Amino acid sequence: MSVVKSMHSLTPITALGGSEPRVETIGGVTCREVPExxxxxxxxxxxxxxxxxxxxxxxxxxxxxxxxxxxxxxxxxxxxxxxxxxxxxxxxxxxxxxxxxxxxxxxxxxxxxxxDAWTRFDVSGENVLNVMELLCNLNTRQMAVDAVSRSSIHHLGCFVRHISADHFGIYGPRASAGSLHHAIITAMSSAR
Amino acid sequence: MSQINRLEGGQIDRNQPLNFKFDGKSYAGFAGDTLASALLANDVRLMGRSFKYHRPRGPLTAGSEEPNAIVELRSGNRQEPNTRATTAELYEGLTAKSQNRWPSLAFDAMAINDRFSNFLTAGFYYKTFMWPAVFWEKVYEPIIRKAAGLGSLSLLDDPDEYDKGFRHTDLLIIGAGPSGLMAALTAGRAGSDVILADEDFAFGGRLNSETFAINDEASDVWVQATIAELSAMSNVRMMTRTTVIGAFDHGIYGAVERVSDHLIMPAAGKPRQILWRIYAAKTILAAGATERPIAFENNDRPGIMLASAMRSYANRWAATPAQRVTIFTNNDDGHSTAADLHAKGVKIAAVIDSRADAPRSLDYEVVQGAQVVDSKGRLGVKFVEVKLADGSSRTIECGALGVSGGWNPNVHMTCHQRGRPTWNESLAAFVPGGTLPPGMTVTGAANGDLSTHMALKTGAAAAKAALGLKGRSAKTPTAEDAPVSQTPFWYVEGCSRAWLDQQNDVTVKDVKLSHQEGFRSVEHLKRYTTLGMATDQGKTSNMGGLAIMAELAGKSIPEVGTTIFRPPYTPTSIGVLAGRMRGKEFHPTRLTPSHYWAKERGAVFVEVGNWLRAQWFPIAGETHWRESVDREVTATRASVGVCDCTTLGKIDVQGSDAATFLNKVYCNAFAKLAVGKVRYGLMLREDGIAMDDGTAGRLAEDHFVVTTTTAKAAAVYQHLEFVRQCLYPDLDVQLISTTEAWAQYAVAGPNSRALLQKIVDPEFDISNEAFPFMGCGNITVCGGLRARLFRISFSGELAFEIAVPSRYGDALMRRLMDVGEEFNVTPYGTEALGVMRIEKGHAAGNELNGTTSALNLGMGRMVSKKKDSIGSTLSERAGMNEENALMQVGIQPLDPADKITSGGHLMAADGPVDAAHDQGYVTSAAFSPTLSSMIGLGMLKDGGNRQGEKMRLVSPLTDLTVDVEIVSAHFVDPEGERVRG
The missing domain is CATH 3.30.70.1520 (Heterotetrameric sarcosine oxidase)
Structure with missing residues (x-):
């Protein structure tokens, strides 16, 4: 497909309202907002x-x-x-x-x-499975790499994608990015 | 007093002394203690008062089945009533208070109840608080409520966090005693995914309390080696402090992990507890057994406890309730307690064995064929009265009495899906039977295999069978395999105030009374006497009650049956059931694309479903919300206003049959809508009632964008999917929600076009001729950003809605404000939006309230007769088309200073005000700055023909009566000239 760059003068913000994606690391797990x-x-x-x-x-x-x-x-x-x-x-x-x-x-x-219907958060790190099991009811320990499933996280309908061994992508509704991010960060803090 | 009842050995860590307080008094214990073990070590036997009679009580058990030693743990906002001292782990600084006593535990004024026990029997409340009826609510209920319950609530918000989580496993093992550990070893070594959960903070189960040998070494050696091996397996997850509370459908088990209850407070960011939902393909229940007491007169004094509990305190916690102890048993297990305590240096006053052939001991006296029939001691047992085999009596001085009546398998979890246990005659106990929860196997003592050898053996075998493992089994470790002989011995004959259920103060006499008064079914017995209720759920009492009822009824125990065991297995905090879903986190929040900008502008937000919408934008000098709203309405109608309407549902409808599909779901025609045009549409429910309204814009022959109301966005999407998948699967139509993909703003007012012309790229002509009312199209703005423009109006003004990808919504709003300065552009919120739509007479959720039809809304003619659409046929029902049907009208007060209130009813100008004379009701009301008075929309019988009529608006609830005039619902620009301008 061809490459098209938009030349307009409006500056986008991320789903969390920032000019740069938010990145946080807690307990060996990193949550990164992925607007790109x-x-x-x-x-x-x-x-x-x-x-x-x-x-x-x-x-x-x-x-x-x-x-x-x-x-x-x-x-x-x-x-x-x-x-x-x-x-x-x-x-x-x-x-x-x-x-x-x-x-x-x-x-x-x-x-x-x-x-912009979705916001993607990448959650990765050694303890990522401990975080995922606080977030959703998918069997993430057994989930194959390159598998994807719908799941409810904090009452939000999301896609959960297993990107690599210790790396998951969570696609949630953009308008609720703050709530979803809070749920992820809380789980990262809570998980052991 | 310094731990005078502390013994040698045990599994406490004497290098970690801990200080704690009970009822304000300081004590010391060690890491590894429970509150109960530490108090016993400090010679404190009295730990609580009973519920009804306020009798002094001490621990009966050493585990979660405890009925007596329940305390208020912690203080302030972390205070938790009804915490079992027998499971509360000791930590530095622990504070606990006894409960259900006043003014003190040692002297409780309410103990007077015990003197009136003849009156306070089973059914006391039912019999006493009967008359006069007027006393029920005002007098009796407050008194009973005050007396009811144990402990007290702090009434402060719980400061701790609770989590919920999900785990999946091949094999869930409930209980990490010998059977559970052996099952875990077998499954873990085979590579299966295993979760091993135990409510205790130490794995080992009963082995931690015994002096048995396994493989000719102390059982502790085997336990520690097993834990080490399991811990090294990545496929085995070991969950201590985790109580499996229930077996639910589809192999899902609830389990509460007490993450931080052993700490003075949770570590930063860590939860206090986690509610796990464990999805298990197979489950092994290795929950062990609970020793059963023998009831005798005054068997509830502090110091009288189960013999196995006494053994646990001595062997595991190096504590004894007294230095001189008596044992009362009907089986060999009671003798183990005597032997273990004797070995620890505790004086055994005597072993009272009801069996004439009880084994003798060289170390202490065994009284054969005797029974303990009574006890004495004000705040704790001092003497026990023994009836000897020859009928004579003997008094024995002792500070504690261990009682053993045999063991009951812990079958509770097998019954959570209505399975009934079966009676095992040789054990004189119920064992798991009937239908177990799917995938469950029961092993060890929980299954009635009461020896350690059998626990180990059946644990391994169950794991093999559950997982279908092939090959030879590993050798079962050698362990005691003493034959178990249990005979029924529930209560001592002739006793009356002999406590069966110590938590609810239910005596043998109460059960007899229940029988006498006709409450003979086991379920009636439970409810009439409260036997088996409250925090312990009768784990030590149910069997005694059943046995007595059976005897009185002349039936066998299995004929009497049991009450059903239900989750949770042990008390569960409400906090952990709520998890994170409380306060502001009760539901997720949705923010509009202009949210951060609106916040900077000082907008006041309102919750609309999960959305936070700007309600109005106050500016300096405004002191009342009405000032802001009036200004926003006036400025919009005078020049131009902008409102974030992203929250309206947007559904992308594509496919070669998209138009046909919309023709089915909207009651009005859509098939011929031209590309580049928008049409208002009304959806009906199947029963003909209006479901939702909105617009549909045709972007291409095979592409529509449907908008819904904010409130119904999800419901409409669900409805459309149902119609697509189930009603018309042969139509080529595809749906997807794009609500959040696009930031959409209403730009309204006479200068709206002029404002938009400043951002719409010049190649797009948005003049009235090129882009007329109800036009739509794909455009670009600000130098090439893709956008969608709709010429629609909710305000009644010349207006547009412009949409850009959401990430640019913030920037677009800021740009509109910048370039709109010359027009005094004014952001407006939902209040001004509401005022303007009422002024224009547009229906919204208040009017589409689930009872109104197209006819009621003044849109009866919109329901096309030329096509079939959902709801159109049933909208023709006679009852929905009566001559005087409710019709939408406008309402204006005769005196502009008067109020119009939503919910008020319309009555004739004269005559009675009652339901029979009700003419209609007000659905929406607002102050109109345009008309300088309040106005309203409402539903009025035959409203289409009553314009100009004077009526009364009444609201008996708020004592309001206002003279009003019925007018057109279109207060502003009834001819619609502005929207077309």
Whole structure:
């Protein structure tokens, strides 16, 4: 996909209201706000499931992952629901990710910009599993790397993605970034 | 007094002396002590008063089953009533108070109740507080409430934090005694994921209290080696201080971990307790057994305790309740207590064994075929009265009496899903039976295998079976395997005030009375006498009560049955059930994209669901909210105002059948809406009642953006998903929420276009001709930022809603304020928004209140007859289309100084004011700075034909009667010229 840089004059803020992403380390676990990603949902239209997968493969260079899985190279795709995926890309180079994907998938898929519908927090470190088990009811100890699941954290519907051995990505609703961040930091402080 | 009852040995750390206070008096103990063990070591047997009769009481047990030694632990805002001294770990600076006494534990004025015990029998309250009826609420209830309950609450906020967490495992083992440890070893060595949980702060269970050998060494050696091996296994998680409180559905167990209860206060950032939900594929219940007492006259004096507890205090905590001790038993286990205490140098006055063939001892006297029938001593036992085999009596002086009537398996957790235990005749006890919670196996003493050897053996076997492990079992460690012989011996014949349930003061006599008065079902017995209630849940008392009831009814114990055991297994703090969900953290908060900017402006916020919205923006000199709101309304109508309306739900609807889909969910037509246009839409419920309203803008042939009200955003999304997935799965339509993806601001007022023209990029023409009322489109602003523009108006003014990606919302708001200075741009909050929509007559949540139809809202003709849509058919029901149906109207006071109140009812100008003459009600009210009076919207019978009618607005609750006139609901610009300007 092509690289498009926006030239407008408005300065963005992160979901937590800062100009820079917030990073905190407690007890060997680091929570980092990750605003540098663009997101777009891609949902296959009825009876266009095959074409959508083909288009996605062409667009992202990855096979659309199966239920509960993530595929990742430069861009990342994770499964959201039946015939529905979230595509994640570096924000700087893909701020118009949704438009680019729509151009490639044409009428085979419905594409919606989701960049600011979510906020991503990366939680990583040696004790990350102890933190995760205070946050959500997923079996994160047994969760494979490159698995993703919906889960409720502090009453918020989130995606929890296992990025690498001691590294999880939590995608939560942007407007509740403060509450979600508080829950994560509290769990980091609380966990042993 | 310095620990005169402290013995040698034990598992206390004598290098860590600890100071503590009980009832204001200072004592010393050691790390590893419980409050009860430390008090006993200090020769304190009296630790509490009983509930009803205020009788002096000391510990009966050494564990969580304790009915008597319950205290108020800590002070100030950390004060916790009803804490068991037998499980409270000692820490430096611990403070505890006895409870249920006045003025002091030693002298309790309320002990007078004991003198009136003949009156205070079972059913006392039911029989006494009957008449006169007028006394029930005013007199009796306050008295009973004052007397009820144990301990007191601080009434201060709990300063501690509580967490909730989730753990998953192949095998949950409940109890880390010999059976649990052996199961954990077996499963852990096989590589299974194991959680081993025990309520105690030390693993080992009963082995910590015994002098048994395992593999020919002290059992402690085996316990420590096992703990070390398990600790080295990454697949085994060991949870001490963790009580599994309940077996719930789908293999989920509740467990409370007391993270910080052994500390004077939690470490910074650490919780006091965690409520774990443990998802277990398999469970082994190795909860052990509880010794049962034998009831006799005055068997509740401090110093009288279970023989096994006495052994625990001596062996584990190096403490004895007295230096001269008697044992009363009907089985060999009682003799172990005598032997262990004797070995520790405690004088055994005698062992009273009810069996004629009881084993003799060379070290102390064993009285065969005898029974303890009474005790004496004001604040603690001093003498016990023994009835000898030949019928004669003997008095024995002693400071403590250990009682052993055999053991009851701890079957509680097996019954949490309504499983019933079965009677084991050889043990004279209930054992797990019937249907266990799925995936559960019971081992060791909990299953009636009471020897250490069997506990070890069955623990290993259960783990193998539960996990389907193949291969030969590891050799079971050698351990005692004495044959267990238990015979029923529940109470001494002829006793009356013999305590069965020491926590609730239920005696043998009470059970007999219950039977006599017809409360014979075990469930009735429990409720009539309170047997088995309160914090100990009858762990030491239930069996005695059942046995007596069975005897009186001429039935066997299994025929009488048991009451059902329910979670939690032990008392659980409300705090840990709440977890983090309290105070401001009760629910998550949603912040709008302009929140930080609004905060800088000093906005006053209001909670709207989880959202925090700016309610108004006070400026210097304004002292009342109305001043701010009036100014915001006036400035907006005069020039331009900006309001953050991001909170409205935004649902992205795409697909080749998107228009067809919207035609189904909205009652009005959408199929022919042109691209670049917005339409107001009304959704009906299946029953024809209005569900929600909003707009839908068509961005492309196959792409709509639906907006919902803030309150109904989630409900509407859920509804649309239901319709898509279940009602019309053959339609090609895809939905996704974009509420938070876009920051959306209403820009309203005659100068709104002029303001927007300053930020909308010049290639986009937003003139009235190019971008007319109800237009929409994708545009760019501020030099290329993608944005969406909708020409819609909630205020009744020329207005737009502009949306940009949320991260730019803060900057866009600041930019609008900057470039709008020349127009006196005014930010407005939800109050001004509400005033303007009432002035315009737009319905909102107050009008779409779940009882109103399109007809009531004045939109009856919007329900298209040319198509089928959800709710349209049922909206045609006769009852919803009566001639005098409620219709939305405007209401204005005749005297502009009068109030209009929402919720008030409309009555005819004359005549009675009552429900029969009710004509309608006010749904919304506000002060209109535009009309300089209060105005209201309401529902009035046949309202469409009653404009100009004078009526009364009445509110009997607030004693309000106002003369009003029924007017058009559209107070401002009824022709809609401004919105099209």
């Amino acid at each position: 990603v663009a997101l777009a949902s891609v949902t296959a239209r009825l009876k266009h499931e095959g074409q959508t997968k083909t288009a996605l493969k062409k667009a992202v260079g990855l096979t659309a992952p199966d239920v509960g899985l993530v595929a990742s190279k430069t861009l990342t795709i994770f499964w959201m629901g039946p015939d529905q995926w979230m595509v994640e890309a570096p924000f700087d180079s893909h701020e118009d990710l949704a438009a680019q994907l729509k151009a490639l998938t044409k009428d085979h898929a419905s594409v919606a910009e989701q960049t």
